[in-house]
Amino acid sequence: MKLVGYVRVSSESQAENTSLREQRQKIEAYCYAFNHELLQIFEEVGSGKNTTHRPQFLEALKLVSESADGIIAAKLDRLARNTRDVLALVDDVLQPQRKALILLDLQVDTTTPQGYMILTVMSAVAKLERDIINERTQGGRRAKADNGGYAYGAPAFGQKAVDGELIPDLEELDAIEAIRKHHKSGKSFGAISKWMNMNGYKTKLGRQWHPNSVKRVVDRLYHKT
Numbered sequence: 001m002k003l004v005g006y007v008r009v010s011s012e013s014q015a016e017n018t019s020l021r022e023q024r025q026k027i028e029a030y031c032y033a034f035n036h037e038l039l040q041i042f043e044e045v046g047s048g049k050n051t052t053h054r055p056q057f058l059e060a061l062k063l064v065s066e067s068a069d070g071i072i073a074a075k076l077d078r079l080a081r082n083t084r085d086v087l088a089l090v091d092d093v094l095q096p097q098r099k100a101l102i103l104l105d106l107q108v109d110t111t112t113p114q115g116y117m118i119l120t121v122m123s124a125v126a127k128l129e130r131d132i133i134n135e136r137t138q139g140g141r142r143a144k145a146d147n148g149g150y151a152y153g154a155p156a157f158g159q160k161a162v163d164g165e166l167i168p169d170l171e172e173l174d175a176i177e178a179i180r181k182h183h184k185s186g187k188s189f190g191a192i193s194k195w196m197n198m199n200g201y202k203t204k205l206g207r208q209w210h211p212n213s214v215k216r217v218v219d220r221l222y223h224k225t
Contacts, residue, residue: 001037002067002068003036004037004039004060004068005071006041006042006078007020007041007074008056008075008078009044023074026074030072030104038062038067039063043056044056044057047081064099065097069099070111071099071102079103083122089101092213096212136213155169157217157220158172158176175196179218179221180218180221181198183214183221189215192211193209196209196214
């Protein structure tokens with residue numbers, strides 16, 4: 001299997017010590033032990049919060065899409081800031097392209113039944129955490145709604161909450177209209193996502209567009225969700 005490695009530290013001081021080297025060594029050792037071809041390791045210095053501020057991460061995903069079978073990292077928190085972001089990466093980017101994810105610290109390898117099971121458990125735990133948070137905030141939301149404010153979670157794409165009220169988000173509405181026109185002309189979700197990225201459009205969370213995220217907008221347009 002052809003793999004692309006990704007290593008990251010949060011600061012220059014960390015980059016100067018052994019952290020990057022240790023991550024590289026673990027990735028190289030794993031690929032050697034399991035006879036995987038390591039095409040390249042991308043190094044990044046910076047926060048894991050926003051993928052748009054991680055050019056090496058985006059380059060790694062590009063190489064995975066073009067030439068590799070998957071991406072490998074030594075630890076989950078080197079690849080993304082939390083479990084939810086990793087699951088989004090798998091669901092929105094890797095799985096649609098039939099690409100693998102390998103996380104050495106959690107023994108996750110989505111090409112194996114055991115590795116995929118671990119990812120499924122991670123997904124269940126993440127959902128439980130969200131449910132607990134939602135349960136704790138229901139009282140506060142009800143109180144806010146009673147006072148006339150918007151209190152029902154993140155607004156849908158095309159809307160935003162300002163001073164407790166939902167109002168149209170003009171930039172997002174422009175993106176929705178672009179998706180609608182391209183979908184109506186017969187373009188695939190993949191072609192639309194590439195066009196959106198090339199023309200500077202972002203998703204609700206400020207991320208790159210992918211076929212699945214375009215599909216979700218189209219499904220909403222035609223009331224499929």
